[in-house]
Amino acid sequence: MYKLYYYPNNASLAPHFLLHHMGLKYELLLVDKKSNSQKSPEYLKLNPVGRIPTLIDDGTAIFESPAICVHLCEQHPEYELIPKLGSKERPLFFQWLAYLNNTLQAELMVRYYPHRHTNDESTIPNVVAAQDDRIADALAVIDAQLEGKQYLLGDSITACDFFLFMLSEWSLPITKSPLHFEHLAAYLKRLSEHPTIRAVCELEGIDLIPFE
Numbered sequence: 462m463y464k465l466y467y468y469p470n471n472a473s474l475a476p477h478f479l480l481h482h483m484g485l486k487y488e489l490l491l492v493d494k495k496s497n498s499q500k501s502p503e504y505l506k507l508n509p510v511g512r513i514p515t516l517i518d519d520g521t522a523i524f525e526s527p528a529i530c531v532h533l534c535e536q537h538p539e540y541e542l543i544p545k546l547g548s549k550e551r552p553l554f555f556q557w558l559a560y561l562n563n564t565l566q567a568e569l570m571v572r573y574y575p576h577r578h579t580n581d582e583s584t585i586p587n588v589v590a591a592q593d594d595r596i597a598d599a600l601a602v603i604d605a606q607l608e609g610k611q612y613l614l615g616d617s618i619t620a621c622d623f624f625l626f627m628l629s630e631w632s633l634p635i636t637k638s639p640l641h642f643e644h645l646a647a648y649l650k651r652l653s654e655h656p657t658i659r660a661v662c663e664l665e666g667i668d669l670i671p672f673e
Contacts, residue, residue, distance in 0.1 A: 462487060463485060463486065463518055464487065464488045464490055464516070465480060465487055465515075465516055466492050466504070466517075467490070468491065469665040471494070471514070472526040474661070475526050475620070475624040477489070477661050477665070478623035478658065479534070481657045481660060483533070499512060507522040510524065518536075527559075527561075527624070544619070554620075557613055558621050558624060560599075561621065561624050564599050565628050566628055569592075569628065571588065571592050572588075572596060596632060596637075597637035605644075607648050610644075610648075611651075613625060622652060626649065626653075652672075
């Protein structure tokens with residue numbers, strides 16, 4: 462049985478989607494961010510960077526959400542959430558997963574934790590405003606990719622789609638949110654009706670009404 466250390470609507474959401482979608486046996490272990498439990502000595506033994514999530518697979522601790530997603534997909538290839546080795550779609554899968562993590566998620570982290578990126582608090586409003594523009598630029602790239610496609614890579618859902626839904630939910634408060642983009646908004650509406658996304662969001666207390 463897998464063990465997923467999680468916090469609601471955190472980076473653990475994408476792995477949680479995958480575990481549920483594949484019908485795997487797993488246990489959810491809450492890491493209470495409100496009490497800074499992710500920095501506790503016990504948790505740091507599993508995840509030395511003190512972030513959420515961490516997945517335990519047969520005694521091995523794996524951290525970083527994209528790495529966990531890839532691991533789950535490769536452990537269970539029968540669910541086809543990652544393109545097959547040697548297929549033309551496989552490098553595109555890694556391209557978009559990397560883009561989502563290294564560009565969109567990275568920009569969101571600066572936007573929501575601006576104090577980490579300046580030593581002058583008076584500049585924080587400027588950092589937030591600049592990040593809203595950068596996030597909108599990243600969303601525009603994704604919107605263009607989705608034109609004429611059911612999912613990010615084409616006709617089949619992959620782990621990238623679950624990861625993108627997680628980041629899109631985080632992006633709702635941005636000045637130019639994902640719902641401002643024609644193809645992205647329609648895509649998110651479709652995904653919000655997916656049984657796994659509905660079930661996991663209900664469990665984690667995430668409101669899907671904005672996507673309807």
